[in-house]
Amino acid sequence: MLNRSGLLLLLIVGAFWLPVRHALAQDRAREVRALLEQRDREIKALLGDKETFTDRQREQLKDVINANIDFAAMGRAALGKYWDELTPAQRAEFVEVFSDIVRAHSLSNLDAYRSKVTYDEITVEGNRAHVVTTTTYNEVEMKIEYELGYHDGQWWVHDIILDDVSTAEGYARSFQSLIRKRGFEVLMERLRERRDKALAESGTT
């Protein structure tokens, strides 16, 4: 039980710390907003009103679009409890193939990136941030939420929730079901095939 002095100290520290914490959260929310807005501006600048792109431009677009995605975190979430059972080499390969597939498909619908984006809400709790945006695509509004984490000196996207559906959870359901039924190696086999196909379709090796 706290004595009177301890309680007073706690109140003083609390009274001082809460506004500081609030101010920090606001700063971090601004950082997150700036990051996403910068990314949006860069993508739109690269896209312009062009219909066709050179290989170099496509690579640039892929880099900008996927620059802030933490594929390791997303992959770990997708594998769930099976992640712990993998060797470091298996994890590394999984993350590499997984990111290759996502990067390759990130250019499948470029018009979507031309859509207007509004940032409705940015909530920061410690090293976690949740961003709610609205994208107007084909005259229809769609909610896109981002789950971000702060580590290694910057914000990383851990999950994207499209129209109330978590991308990481979608992968998790699919990947874990396949591992359960047929094992991790079969999943990797499928992913490798998918990666090769995706890269071939996008004209990249």
Add this chain to the structure above:
Amino acid sequence: MPNPFSPDASIMMTRAAALRLFACLLLVPGGCSALAQPVPADTVHLGLAEAIGRALAVSPEVGAVAAERDFAEARAGLARASRFLTEFNFTSAHAPGPGLKNVGDTPVDALYLNPDVRNDWDDLRPFTRVEVEMLQPLYTWGELGGNIRAAQHGVAVESAAVQAKEAEVALRTGELYYNLLLAGALRRVAGEAGDAVARAKAEIEKLLDEGAEDVDEADRFQVLITEQELRRRAAEVEQKYLTAQAALARQLFLPEGTVVVPVDATLEPVAFTLEPLEAYTARALARRPELAQAEAGLAAREALIDVARSDYYPKLFLGASATFSAIAGRHRQRNPYVGDPFLSRGVQVGLGLRQKLNFAQTRARVEQARAAYEEVRFQAEAARQLILFEVEEAYRNVSIAREALAAREEALRLSKEWLRTEQINFDLDIGDTDNLIKAVQANLELQAAVYEAIRAYNVAVLRLQRAAGLLPGDAGNGTLVD
């Protein structure tokens, strides 16, 4: 694998999936993409509150009831005006009249003494007669006051009737507005389905051109037949949309060729916090025009009892009349015993009493008035109970609609998760085509179902607002919902 940054995350269909997708898309309400919109002659963009305001301003139904209210106001004015100079008349008559045959040059002031003086119809002269009559009630035992009160309460009755009619028109307009939004939403869903079918068709054609082994002419015919079915559905959904548009335009009495376009881009649930039932009941009892109408009706009937009862007693009047008549060429004899119908002047002023002596008739009229009062009293009680029931029913319907919407939305969210999972599975060649088809089908059906549920919820809220007496007043000042 869907691109996580891509908002539309389209399905990557194989040939088999494309073919089978046709069948499920046919189950979607509306079926396929809409036909091209004809270019409208004129377009009016309206929000819900604006549509309601406009409908109320032009509604002939409201106008007809408002005319009855105006009539009642005029009747009240008549009753008030009857308090003073109940009768006040002026009459004049003008005609040719006879001169006199003055036999023996009788002096004009002694003509009445000569028995031989006669009217001379061969010597016509201008004749004028003027009469003024006035009757002022002094004490009527409540007859005049009762009539005035009854007429004033009659105005309140009609005013409440106008409000009730306005609420009815406002609700109907709101329903039509949400019908149009729903039709537009379903058209968009149908459009998505149509686009998917078009993509599948293109895929089939491409594979046939490439000589793919697992696609044959039967598949192509199936696509073509499906396309025709979609054409039928397209016409249906488009006509339903146009019908909804026309219905709202007619309700707003817009000029021919004018197209109504809601300002709301999509059909969204109204922001509304459902308060306890007692709150709406209390509002309804305070604000429903039907109750105000019943109360005013009771007061009017009560006043009419006083009017009928006043016939038991003598009513006091002040009466006055003045008469003047003149004809040229006839001398007026000032002797009061000498009268000439063509020459007269006089004024009468005095008090008078009027009493109905058939007391049996009066008693019957009082009983009639009391019976009429009782009739309205029973009607008022019935109206009160009906209104309380309406509020309760509307309240529960909002709860039902809200839960239905929440369930539909959750089901839609689950269908999206399911579809996303099936897309990933399919893309990794670990999925099942049937499951993908079912997921697509469920997703499209649930999109339509959610829109239906939103419309039902919004209309249920409007009905509750109306039941609580908040429509159209709160619609007019922009506080229709939270």
